Amino acid sequence: MAYDDQNIFAKILRGEIPCDKVLETDHSLAFNDIAPARPVHVLVIPKGAYVSSDDFTATASDAEIIDFWRAVGEVARMKGVEKSGYRLIANAGEDGHQEVPHFHMHVLGGASAGPMMKRQG
Numbered sequence: 175m176a177y178d179d180q181n182i183f184a185k186i187l188r189g190e191i192p193c194d195k196v197l198e199t200d201h202s203l204a205f206n207d208i209a210p211a212r213p214v215h216v217l218v219i220p221k222g223a224y225v226s227s228d229d230f231t232a233t234a235s236d237a238e239i240i241d242f243w244r245a246v247g248e249v250a251r252m253k254g255v256e257k258s259g260y261r262l263i264a265n266a267g268e269d270g271h272q273e274v275p276h277f278h279m280h281v282l283g284g285a286s287a288g289p290m291m292k293r294q295g
């Protein structure tokens with residue numbers, strides 16, 4: 175899938191719309207989800223134009239990938255969920271129910287995430 179630079183996270187990165195920033199690093203930005211599903215719900219995104227996890231890991235530089243994963247861990251520690259636990263989710267594409275086509279990791283915590291997913295059938 176080609177990157178759509180009109181997606182909402184691209185607009186946040188360009189400063190065209192605001193976000194509730196949690197952390198900014200050289201290559202990544204983390205901000206609170208606008209519709210939190212748990213008490214802690216932060217989105218971590220690379221600053222580069224990547225659609226999905228597979229796109230990011232295939233085409234981003236090592237520095238961007240390292241920076242991203244360090245940012246995900248830092249967010250968990252900043253939000254104090256590293257002891258109580260948290261869930262990471264990265265939706266991709268249609269079957270993954272991805273709404274915003276800019277790669278992002280959901281960091282969810284502060285309450286039980288429940289079972290991983292309903293089993294089909």
Ligand code: AMP
Nearest residue numbers: 182193206207208209265271272273274
């Ligand atoms: P996904 O379904 O994985 O693409 O998730 C997209 C997430 O982006 C949802 O949890 C939305 O609540 C969140 N979201 C959409 N617009 C914004 C925004 N302007 N600021 C923060 N989070 C947003």
